[in-house]
Amino acid sequence: MPPSPSVSSFLPLFLLFSITHLSLALNQEGLLLLRANLPIPGWSAAAATPCNWTGVACNRWGSVASLSLSGASLSGAFPISLCDLPYLSNLSLSNNSFNSSLPAAVSACRNLVSLDLSQNLFQGPIPATLSDLPFLRHLNLEGNSFSGQIPPSFGSFRQLETLMLTENYLQGTIPAALGNITTLKRLFIAYNHFSPSPIPPELGNLTNLEELWMSGCSLTGPLPLSLCRLQRLWNLDLSNNLLSGPIPSQIVELTSIEQIELFNNSFSGLLPQLGWPHLTRLRRFDASMNKLSGIIPSQxxxxxxxxxxxxxxxxxxxxxxxxAISENLNELKLFRNPLSGMLPRDLGKNSPLQILDVTHCNLTGGIPEFLCSNGALEALILVDNVFSGSIPASVAKCKTLQRVRMKGNRLYGEVPDEFWGLPNVYLLELHDNLFSGVMSPLIAGATNLSKLSISSNRFSGSLPREIGSLDALIELSAGDNEFSGEIPSSIVNLRQLWRLDLSNNDISGGIPIGIHDLVQLNELNLAQNRLSGPIPDEIGNLPVLNYLDLSHNRLSGAIPPSLQNLKLNKLNLSSNLLTGNTPPLFASDAYSDSFLGNPGLCIGACSHRGGSGRSRVFSWLLRSIFAAAVLIFLVGVVCFVIKYRKLGQMKKNRAAVTKWTSFYKLGFSESEISGCLKEANVIGRGASGKVYKAVLSNGEIVAVKKLHNRAFRDTSSNAIITSLDSDGDGFEAEVETLGRIRHKNIVRLWCCCSAGGCKLLVYEYLPNGSLGDLLHKAAKSLLDWPTRFKIALDAAEGLSYLHHDSVPPVVHRDVKSNNILLDKDFGAKIADFGVAKVVKSKNGLESMSVIAGSYGYIAPEYAYTLRVNEKSDIYSFGVVLLELVTGRPPIDPEFGEKDLAGWVRSTLESQGTSEVVDPKLGLMTFEEHVSRLLDIGLLCTSNLPITRPSMRRVVNMLQELSAVMPNSQEKKPRHSI
Structure with a gap:
């Protein structure tokens, strides 16, 4: 039934009154906050004042003075309406996903004292109008995508004390006008894309400056003397630049300095010798990775x-x-310097020394006895020196030790019993010394030990059975010693063991029963001992055994047929007492050297036909003559083929002197490309050459790689590539590979040119550069989780094509984040095929003459065996996945002796997932998704090749994971850098 007319007429008036009443309940500043459309839980018009709202703080008059909404999952444009709050002095919107440009109207926030917009996705230029804020003291814009130059107008700030612009895409040079902000106390502009340029000497006018952080700013030239006038400076960080010349002696005038970071530059000459006593506050000095010479100043x-x-x-x-006098010293790293003499005898006596690394320093004398006097020593790294003497008893009892590396010295004597059983040591390297004596049963106490390397010493006696209790042991290398007795049966309890090397000892008895329990075993080397008895059939059941050497023993009986189950890169059973026939699989030429020196062993089926002695001699003579004739014929054929190929190659080389080969229809010529090869156009330098950006007359942009005449170690990227003389021409490899490949996730090679000594590759230009640069050299906040996942899937599909769909298959051999390029929409493409290898062998393995790849990405078995297949690429791709999750590079000093894969595993075990995931990602929405990708990365980086999935399987897992990507308001970047 409809309401009566009187009720109907009053209903709109009642609703209007209710809404008006609620609006009147909330003051004007509360309405301004609601107008900003920020979805903050608890913000409601039902309150009388916003002073109790989340993130809001009011002054004593009840007006909004501070707004702190850090990590509130906000996105969109900057809420400019907040500038209408008349008393707003502190505004923090850090660690959100605001993705617009910062409007010039932000200067309307006239009363701001502190503005923090860090760790967002702001883009475009930094508004020059910010300097119009008369009361601004703290400005934090770090971790965004701001581009363009630092506005010169910033020099007119009136009260600014903190300016933080680190990790953006700022370009140009550092403006000298910054030297006018005399109130400035903290200047952080590290890790931007500045053009190579010197440090403005005007920064020496910042007399109130306390912290100066300009790492990774492409700074060149000498250190300005004007900086030495900054008497209040306590933190100076100019690391990872191109600074050169001597470190000025005036640096000792920085009397307030506590920390000086100058590492990874090109400083040369001597360190200042005098004046250091004035720096009474100096606690940290790092000038490593430079070109300094002379002596270390005693002052x-x-x-x-x-x-x-x-x-x-x-x-x-x-x-x-x-x-040794310092009472605070906890870290001393002097490795890779041509020093001489001994370590200071009182080192560690007065200080809580934690890390000592003097690798490759040519030092002599003994190990100081006081290194662990204060019970803090964790890492003792003495690799490749000329140390002599024995291990001091005090060091042997140092229970805080975790890493001990003494290999390559002349240390001798017996290793103290306590040293074998240090409870926290996980890495113990004593090989290549002159140690003697026995391995103590106290080794059972080394419960964290994962690598024990004691090869090439004079250890004797039997291996203690207690060694079988080391559950964490992954590697036991004890070859080239004088061990005797039998292999302890308890050794089969080492279920994590990956490598067992007891070669060249005097060990007797049989191979332990139950060895099939070592399911992780990849390498078994028991060569050159006195082992006897049969080869256990159960060895053939080791699922990932890759290397088996039982040569030069007294093993007898038949070769177990089960060995045919193994996928071996090396098999050596020579110089034993084996009998019978070799299993059929081993009858091929590939194993021709695996069974030498076994008189009773027949390759294939043995023949026992009778006959007179004369007929056997005659038959043997005929076979010999026939074999000799065949050999001569084969030698002739081989010589002919070699000469024919050389002649063909010479013709090919002559024909390629000025060869221009295109793989697509092109709109440019060779001469136009050559005109773009200027130093100003260089956009990258790699292990094989320089890369230029070429803007052509038709408006098209291409990338041109000019190859070096020889290969080299690229110290900037830690790449190792094969010599062009030893393992093929990188130019030919890339042309052969890319010229025939058509796939959306593999970079397109437009054409190539070989003109005399000049070799050029012209391929598509990808504006967002490499994944490695975005993750490790720029503002990685640009890469939100959906974007990172998309990159992972794209790259996986490209590699899967190479491994499974290309005919013949291709192994890339240098998969890394720097070789994954990104187009304008952040689509990923695999690039740089200079060391790629076409797989031609039937078993998918190719033997290399040297290692190719980059440190931190090389699969463990590749580095050792020089055998390459698709599993090597899968390991490298797994490292890339870990980079995407963690945001960390593949190698980092923070990891110690570990690489990224090792660091992730150990950190996961000790601290959990949250400690390895990049904090810029924000796990609230994607926590489970990130964790699942992390699991795939760990699976790909398994130490055992057989347990790594194929790339086709990796793509399937990623596609399944893509289907459950959580919905999110986080934006996917669509602009080019």
Whole structure:
């Protein structure tokens, strides 16, 4: 029944009154906050004032003075209406997903004292109008996608104390006008895309400056003397630049300095020798990875330092004894310097020393006895020196030790019993010394030990049965010693063991029963001992055994047929007492050297036909003559083929002197490309050459790679590639591979040119550069999780095509984030096929003469066996997945002796997933999704090749994961960098 007319007429008026009443209940500032359309739980018009809302703080008069909405999952444009709040002095919107440009109207927030927009996706130029904010003291824009130059107008800030612009895409040069902000205390502009340029000397006018962070800014030239006038400066970080020349002696005038970071530059000459006593506050000095020469200043070592890093220089002479005086020293890294003399005898006596690394320093003498006097020593790295003497008893009892590396010295004597059983040591390397004595049963106490390498010493006696209790042991290398007795039966309890090397000892008895329980075993080397008895049939059941050497023993009986189940890169059973026939699989030429020196063994089926002695001699003579004739014929054929191929190659080379080959219909010529090869157009330098950006007359942009005449080690990218003389021409490899491949996730090669000594590859230009640059050298906040996942899937599909759909298959051999390029929509494409290898062998394995790849990406078995197949690429791709999840590079000093894969595994076990995931990702929406991709990365980086999935399987897993990608308001970037 409809309401009466009187009720109907009053209903709209009642609703209007209710809405008006609610609006009147909330003050004007609350309405302004609601107008900003920020979806913050608890913000409601039902309140009288916003002062109790989440993130809101009011002054004593009840007006909004501070708004802190960090990590609130906000996105979209900057809420400019907040500038209408008349008393707003502090605004923090950090760690969100705002993805617009920052409007110039932000200057309307006239009363701002602090503005924090860090860790967002803001793009475009930084508004020059920010300097119009008269009261602004703290400006934090780090971790965004701002581009363009730092506005010169910033020099007119009136009260600014903190300016933080790190990890953006800022270009141009650092403006000298910044030297006008005399109120500035903190200037952080590290890791931007500045053009190579010197440090503006005007920064020396910042007399109130306390912290200066300009790492990774492409700074060149000498260190300006004007910076040495900054008397309040306590933190100076100019690392990872191109600075050169000497470190000025005036640096000792920075009397307030506590930390100096100058590593990874090109500083040369001597360190200042005098004036260091004035730096009474200096705690950390790092000038490593430069070109410094001369001696280490004794005055520097007399300071109360906590950390002294001078590694990878050309420093000579003695390590000053005064370094042992410091009561704070916890880190001393001097490795890879041509030093001489001994370690200071009192080192560690007065300080809580934690890390000592003097690898490759040519040091002599003994190991100082006080290194662990304060019970803090964790890493003792003495690799490849000339140390002699024995291990001090005090060091042997140092229970805090975790990494011990003493290989390549002249240390001798018995290893103290306590040293074998240190409870926290996970890496113990003593090989290539002169140690003697026995391995103590106390080794049972080394419960964390994962690698024990004691080869090439004079150890004797039997291996203790207690060694079988080391559940974490992955590698046991004890070859080239004088061990005797039998292999302890308990060794089959080492279920994590990956490598077992007891070769060249005096071990007797049989191979232990139950060896099939070592299901992770990849390498078994028991050669050159006195082992006897049969080869256990159960060895053939080891699922991932790759290397088997039982040569030069006294093993007898038949070769177990089960060995045919193994997928071996090496098999050596020579010089034993084996009898019978070899299993059929081993009758091929591939195993011709595997069974030498076994008189009773027949390759294939043995013949036992009778006959007179004379007929047997005659038959043998005929066979010999026939074999000789065949050999001569084959030699002739081989010589003919070699000469024919050389002649053909010479013709081919002559024909290729000025050869221009295109693989698509092109709109440009060779001469136009050559005109673009200018230093100003260089956009990348790699292990095989320079890459240029070429803008053509028709408006098209291409990338041109000009190859070096020879290969080299690229120290910037840690790449190792094969010599063009030893393993084929990188130019030919890339042309052969890319010229015939058509796939959306593999970079397209337009054409190539070989003109005399100049070899060029012209391929499509991808505007967003490499994944490695975005993750590790730029503002990785640009890469939200959906974008990172899309990159992973695209790259996986490209590799899957190479492995499974290309005919013949192709192994890339240098998969890494720097070789995954991104187009304008962040689609990923595999690039750089300079060391790729077409797989021609039936078993998918190719033997290389040297290692190719990049440190941190090389599969363990590849580095050892020089055998390559698609499993090597899968390991490298797994490292890329871990980079996408963690945001960390494949190798990092923070990882210690580990690479990224090892660090992730150990950190997951000890601290959980949250400690390995890139904090820029924000796990609220994607936590489960990120964890599942992390699991795929760990599966791909398994130490055992057989347990790694195929790339086709990886693509399937990623596609399944793509189907359950959570819905999110996070934006996917669509602009080019």
């Amino acid at each position: 520097l070592c007399e300071l109360p330092l906590e950390s002294l890093n001078l590694f990878e220089n050309n420093l000579e002479g003695l390590i000053p004894e005064s370094i």
